[in-house]
Amino acid sequence: MVPYGTKGELVVKSDNVLGLEQLVDGSYHFTSREEIKERLPDILGRALARTWIDKDFNNNFSKNPQGTLEQHGIFLPDNTIIEFEKRDSNRPRIVVYEKKPNSKFKLRIFYLQLVMMAGR
Known part of the structure; x- marks a missing residue:
């Protein structure tokens, strides 16, 4: 919903009509893997879009x-670790990894990819 002013004009809180200036309100510091799995997909979904x-x-x-x-x-x-992949398709993908200390290997936590669907 977009609020309207008293005279019917559109009220915009920012100069940017699309609202692209922020991914989150304020700042956010992640501290755990569980928190990353729970909250980061929403933020990265906005970033991917x-x-x-x-x-x-x-x-x-x-x-x-x-x-x-x-x-x-x-x-x-x-x-x-976050990797932005754009292989041979036009659909970019974001992969989030966790790397254990003193290890060469990284463990995938999750990934996001936009999927285009047509509807009628």
Whole structure:
């Protein structure tokens, strides 16, 4: 729902009509794997959708996903790795990994990928 002013004009709280300036209100510091599994998919879903409509965000996020999230107030534990993959398709994918200390291996926590569906 979009609020209306007293004279019927559209009230917009930001200069950006699409509201692309934030992924979260304020900032958020993740501290555990469980918290990442519960809350990060929603935030990364917004980020993934934004890569489709905001070229600057797409360029920044594809080069440095974690740095881009930090610029938007989202901070992850040091052992968390985010990779932005865009293989041979136009559907980008975000994969979140956890890396144990003193290990070469990383464990996938989850991944997100936009799926386009047609409806009638």
